[in-house]
Amino acid sequence: MAFDWRPLMGRITAAFRQELGENLTGIYLHGSAAFGSMSEGSDLDFIAVTERPPTQEQKEHLIAALLQLEREAPAKGLEMSVVLLRDCRDFAYPTPYQLHYSPMHRRAFEQDLSGYCRRMQGVDYDLAAHFTVIRRVGIVLFGSPVREVFGPVPFADYLDGICRDVAGAAQDILHTPLSTALNLCRVLAAAQEGLVLSKAQGAQWGLQHLQKQYRPLLMRAASCYEQGAALAWVSGELEDFARDVLDQIHDRLLKMQPGRVYNKEKEHRTKEEARMEMMFGERWCKVEIYNEYLKKIPSLLSQINTVEKMQRKAETELQMLQKEPDSFSRQQYQARLESTREQCAQRLGEMKEELNLILGLKEQLEQELHLRAGEIGQ
Numbered sequence: 613m614a615f616d617w618r619p620l621m622g623r624i625t626a627a628f629r630q631e632l633g634e635n636l637t638g639i640y641l642h643g644s645a646a647f648g649s650m651s652e653g654s655d656l657d658f659i660a661v662t663e664r665p666p667t668q669e670q671k672e673h674l675i676a677a678l679l680q681l682e683r684e685a686p687a688k689g690l691e692m693s694v695v696l697l698r699d700c701r702d703f704a705y706p707t708p709y710q711l712h713y714s715p716m717h718r719r720a721f722e723q724d725l726s727g728y729c730r731r732m733q734g735v736d737y738d739l740a741a742h743f744t745v746i747r748r749v750g751i752v753l754f755g756s757p758v759r760e761v762f763g764p765v766p767f768a769d770y771l772d773g774i775c776r777d778v779a780g781a782a783q784d785i786l787h788t789p790l791s792t793a794l795n796l797c798r799v800l801a802a803a804q805e806g807l808v809l810s811k812a813q814g815a816q817w818g819l820q821h822l823q824k825q826y827r828p829l830l831m832r833a834a835s836c837y838e839q840g841a842a843l844a845w846v847s848g849e850l851e852d853f854a855r856d857v858l859d860q861i862h863d864r865l866l867k868m869q870p871g872r873v874y875n876k877e878k879e880h881r882t883k884e885e886a887r888m889e890m891m892f893g894e895r896w897c898k899v900e901i902y903n904e905y906l907k908k909i910p911s912l913l914s915q916i917n918t919v920e921k922m923q924r925k926a927e928t929e930l931q932m933l934q935k936e937p938d939s940f941s942r943q944q945y946q947a948r949l950e951s952t953r954e955q956c957a958q959r960l961g962e963m964k965e966e967l968n969l970i971l972g973l974k975e976q977l978e979q980e981l982h983l984r985a986g987e988i989g990q
Contacts, residue, residue: 615652615686615840617645624690625753627677628660631670637661637697638755640762642745647810652840653790655688655715658753659742661761663697665710671729675721678713687840689715693739700743700762705769707739723948740765740773744808767806774799775861785854790843793833793850796857797822803864812837826853909967916963923956 625639643657644650666674674694682690694711710733713721720728744765750758778784778792778799785792791811798814801807801821809817815834819827829849836843926949933949936942 615650615654615656617641617650617656617686620656620681620684621658621753623684624658624678624681627681628674629754631673631677632660632662632666635662635664635666636755637663638761639753640746640755640758641751641753642742642749643691644810644812646745646749646751647813648749649810649812649838650686651838653687653837654840655691656685657691657742659739659746660692660694661697661700661755662694662710665696666694668726668730671711671732672725674711675713675725675729679718679721682715682718689718691715693736693742695739697761703740703743703763703765703769705740705766705772706735706737707743709733709736709739712736737773737776740769741777744770748808770808771802774802775865778858778861781854781858782851785850789845789850790833790836793829793843793853794818794837796854796861797830800857800861800864803861822857826856829853912963912967916960916967919956919959919963923953923960926950926953926956 621641628639629636639658639660641656641658644654645656650656660674671694678690678692691714692712693709695707695709699708711729712732717728717732743762744767746758747762747765750762752758755761774795778795781792781796785796794811794814796814797818798807798809798811801809801814801817804821807817812834815830815837818830819834822830829845832845833843835841930946930949930953933942933946
């Protein structure tokens with residue numbers, strides 16, 4: 613069943629215009645609603661663009677309005693980012709944002725609206741995909757035309773952003789089978805054919821291009837997505853599908869030439885790059901991939917430092933809390949601190965694993981290139 617997003621987005625737009633006034637450049641709808649394939653099981657995605665950063669008070673008022681209006685939203689709720697006009701016109705990856713909301717942050721906002729609004733800003737890899745969709749099919753709810761606000765997004769950045777979404781698909785597909793299966797299809801379509809698809813379109817692409825053994829699963833997924841229903845599956849079906857499609861995505865990323873295929877600015881490679889590719893073949897593609905990841909190390913180290921500070925603060929406050937008399941409020945505060953500590957530990961583990969993978973790839977490449985250079989020199 614289709615969800616009529618217009619009344620709700622009309623109220624959200626009015627709330628944002630009232631709060632932000634002349635600072636609001638525009639509000640832009642993306643996601644399944646912009647593709648025209650929204651159902652009761654979808655979420656409602658939009659981006660608000662401002663010329664200047666909103667004040668702390670404005671951030672709190674915007675989130676309070678969303679918390680109130682989200683009751684009218686479809687099952688998966690609302691997802692919103694506030695981004696500066698300059699960061700939309702002159703795209704950088706990952707992209708800075710001023711404020712973000714999604715249902716996964718609802719509890720944190722409800723518990724500490726002021727503090728979470730103050731902390732909820734940074735950079736987001738997902739914005740590359742959101743901007744790409746807005747430039748293609750986005751709907752202007754208020755403000756300036758899309759092409760006056762959003763500059764070009766290199767396809768390599770779009771592809772990297774959506775690949776990050778499915779990096780954990782082998783596990784995620786058991787918890788969110790429908791969205792993960794459809795995401796895998798559209799990521800593979802992007803990697804193989806350079807397509808920008810909705811989840812519904814991803815299902816149709818998968819039916820046409822993936823192995824016949826997956827047709828029953830994809831037909832059920834397409835039907836469930838349209839109806840907003842849960843996806844049923846047989847034992848082992850989801851794991852096999854995720855593993856197979858992830859392997860195809862991985863193989864495609866290794867084989868393609870990122871600069872020449874997806875980034876027009878790098879279309880004309882230097883003679884040295886061409887010579888290295890001829891000498892080292894697939895290994896040179898790995899070098900290009902490693903170089904892209906290398907650029908992310910400073911941001912990754914900064915994030916690790918920030919999360920470590922949050923973890924230490926939570927541990928210190930837990931120790932101090934032990935001296936306080938037992939009460940219901942103390943128990944609640946202790947539970948929040950323990951949750952924060954656990955989340956920090958989990959996030960630290962993920963980031964350090966990513967850092968180790970980058971460094972491991974560096975060591976592997978150095979060994980492979982050294983051996984290959986020795987073979988050529990003989």
